Amino acid sequence: SGVGDPHVDTIDSGRYTCHVQGWYVFAQTTSGARARAESNAEGNVFDMNLIYPDDLFRIHVQSVMVAPALSYIERTHGYGSVFRSYVIISGNSSFTISNEKGKFGCVVNNQLVLTTDLANDLNYDFTGNASGTDQYNYRIKQSPKAVGNETVPQLTVSLWSGLTAQCDILSENLDCVLILPEKFRTFIEGLAGNFNGDPSDDLMNRQTNQTVSISSSSNPESLTNDTDILNACRSWKVSDDATSDDKRPLMPQDFVAWYNNSPSEFLTTLSSAMSKNLVDQTCSGKFECIHDYLIRVNSFTSKGSTSTLESTQSFRLEMAETVPFVDIISPVTITLPADQSNRNFTLTININATKLVDVSVSVYTNGSIYNTPFVDSTVTLLIPNNTLEFVHAL
Numbered sequence: 001s002g003v004g005d006p007h008v009d010t011i012d013s014g015r016y017t018c019h020v021q022g023w024y025v026f027a028q029t030t031s032g033a034r035a036r037a038e039s040n041a042e043g044n045v046f047d048m049n050l051i052y053p054d055d056l057f058r059i060h061v062q063s064v065m066v067a068p069a070l071s072y073i074e075r076t077h078g079y080g081s082v083f084r085s086y087v088i089i090s091g092n093s094s095f096t097i098s099n100e101k102g103k104f105g106c107v108v109n110n111q112l113v114l115t116t117d118l119a120n121d122l123n124y125d126f127t128g129n130a131s132g133t134d135q136y137n138y139r140i141k142q143s144p145k146a147v148g149n150e151t152v153p154q155l156t157v158s159l160w161s162g163l164t165a166q167c168d169i170l171s172e173n174l175d176c177v178l179i180l181p182e183k184f185r186t187f188i189e190g191l192a193g194n195f196n197g198d199p200s201d202d203l204m205n206r207q208t209n210q211t212v213s214i215s216s217s218s219n220p221e222s223l224t225n226d227t228d229i230l231n232a233c234r235s236w237k238v239s240d241d242a243t244s245d246d247k248r249p250l251m252p253q254d255f256v257a258w259y260n261n262s263p264s265e266f267l268t269t270l271s272s273a274m275s276k277n278l279v280d281q282t283c284s285g286k287f288e289c290i291h292d293y294l295i296r297v298n299s300f301t302s303k304g305s306t307s308t309l310e311s312t313q314s315f316r317l318e319m320a321e322t323v324p325f326v327d328i329i330s331p332v333t334i335t336l337p338a339d340q341s342n343r344n345f346t347l348t349i350n351i352n353a354t355k356l357v358d359v360s361v362s363v364y365t366n367g368s369i370y371n372t373p374f375v376d377s378t379v380t381l382l383i384p385n386n387t388l389e390f391v392h393a394l
Contacts, residue, residue, distance in 0.1 A: 006063065006083045006173075007288045009217050010193030010202040011180060016214040016223070017252040017291065018233035019081040021065045022243035025190040025236045026086065027178060028058035033187035048162075051183050055161035057090035059178070060238055061191070062098075065247045066172065069297040072270050077255050078248035080295040082172050088157065088165060093138070095157055097167055099174040104142060104155050104167070114140060171298065191236050206235035226251035256291050273297045 007017045011027070029037075029051075037051045046052075062085040068074045085098040085105075098105035106114040114124060124140040138159050145154040145168055156166045162181035167174060178192055188195040193202030203212045205228075212232040215223055223229070230249060237245075259267070259279075267274040274297070283289035292298075 014199030
């Protein structure tokens with residue numbers, strides 16, 4: 001996840017903070033993932049637990065430098081930063097999520113603009129079409145989320161591969177959590193880590209190929225390697241990004257250490273809001289909250305960032321392996337990947353009825369019809385060998 005100003009909680013629950021400007025690789029599938037996907041595509045049996053070429057993805061994040069609220073901190077320590085936009089690219093689709101003055105901006109494939117609709121708590125499902133030109137399902141859903149005594153917008157994007165991103169807007173912050181199914185394990189790289197279960201090797205300097213020490217989110221510890229972390233973050237800058245990164249960045253650990261070592265009387269001369277009693281009351285000694293508060297002097301965003309970080313692990317457990325689902329109110333078309341056969345397609349569905357005994361599935365190309373049992377919240381559609389395009393669930 002990328003949270004606050006900005007703190008990165010890796011997929012394996014490592015944690016670090018760095019301030020950069022420009023577009024960076026937040027997470028992407030590795031060259032090993034591509035080789036595995038191409039090998040799987042050569043097989044005759046489709047298994048949703050395996051990686052295929054159209055499951056491969058890359059996620060870029062835009063980090064923007066922001067000046068601290070107090071000019072003294074800007075002069076003595078430098079600039080903070082926030083994550084402002086994410087771009088998810090997978091298959092033949094792209095999804096741009098941004099913070100547009102406190103509201104979600106969302107553009108699909110550089111043409112479908114959902115920004116205005118999001119204000120109405122959008123629930124948008126794309127389920128492909130019978131021609132096979134759009135083959136993959138995705139869901140975009142916005143809903144309100146309570147943060148303390150406030151309500152903020154939350155956006156969830158779920159793709160056909162099981163990749164899920166859930167984002168919140170807190171003032172200038174765009175806080176996003178990435179959830180990946182097990183099939184991507186060990187096949188990920190970028191700021192979000194390598195998804196191998198070990199947080200200690202999640203931050204890699206791509207230029208030196210050296211692992212940089214970071215903290216564990218479950219057992220945070222003080223770090224003294226701000227410069228190494230900053231250089232590792234910079235190594236993941238998108239290769240064709242020409243954004244200037246010439247502003248002096250805050251060094252997070254040194255910055256909070258400065259606060260801890262400064263007399264309260266001195267801090268109060270900078271601003272009454274910098275009183276140690278007030279900061280401690282707001283943050284209860286939590287590093288990320290103190291760090292964000294000193295930059296923004298804003299208790300809401302500081303507490304909100306801490307809350308998001310604390311809920312990330314439980315959210316990952318809740319959302320793991322979640323794939324898009326379909327509300328069956330009328331017949332829906334389920335498009336298959338091209339040239340795949342022998343596929344057992346497990347479809348998660350919500351039924352707007354009091355009781356469901358079975359689901360009738362009409363399989364086109366040969367016109368056969370059969371019934372299949374509904375178990376809990378899923379139904380399995382058995383795809384015959386001669387069906388290459390779609391089935392129709394009635």
